Amino acid sequence: MVEAADAYLATFNAAGPQRTExxxxxWSPSATYTDPLAEVAGHDGIAALIDGVQAQFPGAVFSRLGEPDAHHRQLRFRWGLGPDGAEPVVVGFDVLVLDEDGRIRDVLGFLxxxxx
Incomplete structure (x- = not known):
């Protein structure tokens, strides 16, 4: 399940065709993402959200902080956003719920x- 957290962060760090892939x-086609600042659904909604984050924090990179905790089809983990290799400017805590195929179905985010 660690792979799901890493794929999630890679998606937030990617752009263009790499992000689409x-x-x-x-990600499930009907995936949802909810945090204190946003609530979106589907690949297009999630891509638009990521575009907004990348525009607000140009050049910043998402990284995993520590190891995820997982059971059944859900996992939680902390992440940081900031300059590569530097102290994160933003720190969050997310819960991912996976579908039966192991794809991200729901994201519940906390800042x-x-x-x-």
Whole structure:
């Protein structure tokens, strides 16, 4: 299940055809994403959300902080967003729920630290 967390973060770091391929391979077509700032569904909604995050934080990279905790078809993990190799500017905690094929079906996101 660690692979799902890594695929999730890779999707948020990708753009263009690479992101489309990651969405197709690792995300259910009806996937939902909900956090305190956004609620979107489907590959197009998720891609638009990622475009917005990348525009707000140009050059920043998402990385996993620690090891995911998983059971059944769900996992939770912490992530950071910031310059590659530097202290994250944003820190969050997400729960992924996978479908029966192991693709990301639902994302429930929480923001632990955001810039003022």
């Amino acid at each position: 990651l969405l197709t391979r690792h 632990d630290r955001v810039p003022g």
